[in-house]
Amino acid sequence: MIELIQVPFSHFCAKVRIALNEKGLPHRCLPVPGGWMDSVEYRVVNPLGRVPFLVDGDIRLGESQVINEYLEDRYPQPSLMPSDxxxxxxxxxxxxxxxxxxxxxxxxxxxxxxxxxxxxxxxxxxxxxxxxxxxxxxxxxxxxxxxxxxxxxxxxxxxxxxxxxxxxxxxxxxxxxxxxxxxxxxxxxxxxxxxxxxxxxxxxxxxxxxx
Ligand SMILES: N[C@@H](CCC(=O)N[C@@H](CS)C(=O)NCC(=O)O)C(=O)O
Known part of the structure; x- marks a missing residue:
């Protein structure tokens, strides 16, 4: 199942969560390892120390826009992008x-x-x-x-x-x-x-x- 490391009130995380929901993709939201983005534990996962961070099988991605465009490419229906x-x-x-x-x-x-x-x-x-x-x-x-x-x-x-x-x-x-x-x-x-x-x-x- 897709996993998303996120903070619930983060606007960067919300944009990914809404895209996942709109696409009907089963996913699990996880808290930030170590409690916050600057923890040693989380830097191992994402050296940039930012959320959101998505894990989909072998795919591991940071940056909300990159994640959302990946979701659109990998799971195109229902589409969240115009066709032109x-x-x-x-x-x-x-x-x-x-x-x-x-x-x-x-x-x-x-x-x-x-x-x-x-x-x-x-x-x-x-x-x-x-x-x-x-x-x-x-x-x-x-x-x-x-x-x-x-x-x-x-x-x-x-x-x-x-x-x-x-x-x-x-x-x-x-x-x-x-x-x-x-x-x-x-x-x-x-x-x-x-x-x-x-x-x-x-x-x-x-x-x-x-x-
Ligand atoms: N460009 C990044 C920005 C992500 C970002 O800055 N997220 C904030 C939470 S809303 C964060 O992780 N901040 C940690 C910090 O600044 O130390 C994206 O689009 O994902």
């Missing part, structure tokens, strides 16, 4: 926007605040998150982020959208979602009504509440 080149590029662009320009900033802000750093320390990171969300809002003009079908782009953004709302409260920086992000609000409600998404969101919320 332009559509596939659009999905990859939206995933890259998340992975490179929004998710690392969310990670830094969240753990910085948890460690007691002042909210002011994250002004630049928060602006980057807003800029990414602004871009996403501007480009969302269909039922799903990359078009009429649910795709890897949707898998990727769901948990970070939730984290952005949580951080806006923690930073005391209102997101004004109803006026600034009406399309994303409607999209998130549609996404959360999918069982494959809802179960991951529920576990993420429970893990955050238990912190």
């Amino acid at each position: 080149a332009a559509g596939r590029a659009r999905v990859r662009w939206l995933c890259s926007l998340h992975d490179n320009y929004c998710a690392p900033q969310i990670f830094r802000i969240f753990f910085g605040l948890v460690k007691g750093q002042a909210p002011d320390a994250f002004a630049d990171d928060w602006q980057a998150v807003l800029q990414a969300l602004d871009l996403l809002e501007a480009q969302t003009d269909d039922a799903w982020l990359a078009g009429p079908a649910f795709s890897l782009a949707d898998c990727t953004w769901v948990l970070s959208w939730m984290h952005a709302q949580g951080l806006s409260a923690m930073l005391n920086q209102p997101l004004d979602a109803e006026t600034r992000y009406p399309r994303l609000l409607a999209w998130a409600a549609r996404a959360e009504s999918r069982p494959a998404v809802a179960s991951v969101m529920t576990e993420a919320k429970a893990a955050l509440a238990a912190m």
Whole structure:
């Protein structure tokens, strides 16, 4: 069975878990060996010390986007990628926007605040998150982020959208979602009504509440 080493509230892990669920792939989620990503035990598994990490038979993979594209190639049905080149590029662009320009900033802000750093320390990171969300809002003009079908782009953004709302409260920086992000609000409600998404969101919320 596929195994995924993961942390339940991680947005990078959630994107893989949602893809696994959407594809109906039986899998087992495992905690990080040694308790956290910097443990000696986990560095043996993934020297980069990052989650998620997937084991599928002889295949051992880190990096959420690499994992999701592997799942799409290896288990193509149901597909989470459009069939045309332009559509596939659009999905990859939206995933890259998340992975490179929004998710690392969310990670830094969240753990910085948890460690007691002042909210002011994250002004630049928060602006980057807003800029990414602004871009996403501007480009969302269909039922799903990359078009009429649910795709890897949707898998990727769901948990970070939730984290952005949580951080806006923690930073005391209102997101004004109803006026600034009406399309994303409607999209998130549609996404959360999918069982494959809802179960991951529920576990993420429970893990955050238990912190
Ligand atoms: N580019 C990686 C980023 C993964 C990542 O940064 N994951 C976080 C958890 S959300 C992590 O493992 N952080 C450990 C650390 O920064 O020490 C991916 O897409 O999988």
